[in-house]
Amino acid sequence: MEDRATVLVVDDELGSRESLRFTLKPSFDVYTSEDGEQALRFIQQKPVDIVTLDLRMPGIPGIEVLKGIKKIDPDIEVIIITAYATVDSCLEAIRWGVFNYITKPFHPIDVISTIKKSVEKRRQTKTLKTFIKKIAATESHLDHRIMQFAQHKFVKSSNSQMDFVRVLVATIERRDPYTWGHSQRVSQQSFLLAERLHLSGEERAQIQLAAYLHDIGKIGLNDTYIYKRGSLTKLEWTMMKKHPEMAVELLSPLALSPSTISIIRHHHEHFDGKGYPDGLRGKEIPLGARIVGICDAYDAMISDRPYRKALSKSQSISELKRCSGLQFDPEVTGVFMEVLEDER
Ligand SMILES: [Fe+2]
Structure with missing residues (x-):
């Protein structure tokens, strides 16, 4: 995470998966999953900093995947990238700590800048946790x-x-x-x-x-x-x-x-x-x-x-x-x- 952040792209459509991979590859280490189950398995095996998540996929629905990710590691930042944003799904995603919401068709510059911001937030969270540990260790x-x-x-x-x-x-x-x-x-x-x-x-x-x-x-x-x-x-x-x-x-x-x-x-x-x-x-x-x-x-x-x-x-x-x-x-x-x- 210090040098290049790891991004997992979760999307069932080959087209958007590949275009995200292509967009993000120069700045991040990119992996892809075509459904929620595969994504959750991946996260359990390999450290991931950021996930971009499609909401409408066969198998486990996007919101459930989001909950699953947050249960495995609450500090992973999740960005929803979807063509089917509804007020309810937005609210539910916010409730589960989603970092941001991007609607398809997306603009590559928006995606890159949002991911960069989420990487920064994750870095801050890490720093903060080190700080808290330090205080807790100093202060009995x-x-x-x-x-x-x-x-x-x-x-x-x-x-x-x-x-x-x-x-x-x-x-x-x-x-x-x-x-x-x-x-x-x-x-x-x-x-x-x-x-x-x-x-x-x-x-x-x-x-x-x-x-x-x-x-x-x-x-x-x-x-x-x-x-x-x-x-x-x-x-x-x-x-x-x-x-x-x-x-x-x-x-x-x-x-x-x-x-x-x-x-x-x-x-x-x-x-x-x-x-x-x-x-x-x-x-x-x-x-x-x-x-x-x-x-x-x-x-x-x-x-x-x-x-x-x-x-x-x-x-x-x-x-x-x-x-x-x-x-x-x-x-x-x-x-x-x-x-x-x-x-x-
Ligand atoms: Fe003082």
Whole structure:
């Protein structure tokens, strides 16, 4: 699947079978079956990425073949190619997780582009499963019901791995009233700050995403001290400080851009070099990380924490100003004041 995807064409008409084979051969490894029974037998014996399926065939009806395929391997993407599309058959196919529906006579370009999209979706699903395995292996404390819920919601609501990650972050935050919505707020505010700093659309998008994921490494930590009321022991603090690196490790299967990853890694660096994990100082710290760092700190200040009440907005602003040049980049702090001013 890494290089050439394998496509199985299932169609009882020799003409369409051969024309599909001819169309797809340059881009994919193509096999053909002339009925459902043969197709299901084939899939049990050989790994297949994508199936194109005719609905009206002698023997097992197309919809039943679709169900059979999904039972053997739910991640195989199925594209229906038929001359007999009805609303009912469409609905039934969607219910069984069909990727797309193409009506005959088909245009070769449509078929190729649909198959390419389905290959991409299958690749994403694989990546996601590796990611989930990685989280599950890292995290013995994380409630498996949370993972299942996030996964279930992903399957129901979307096709993109980023949507899944968002659902996962939201689900994890839901464990704790103190962090509820934190990532979302930091993400929104970081985006506004990046806009004020006239960063490009691409940079803003990277910052927004990194801000959303900045604390995902905390899922590798024990709940008891993430939400501890008193101060952390030295060992707990050492563990806590590993969360940016843990996030980078967890997110590695998702192939995010290096800039996004670097913002996540460095969101706890301080302008004076006293932060972690690498003790970067000043402009050595990626600008995105300086942006996310200040928005993260501000949101934490204005929120209740298990060990203290929320600060007021003006107290928080004084604190940011006091830490400008120490924890925060003075220029970024100045522009952030303007963003906060706009909110009033
Ligand atoms: Fe953090």
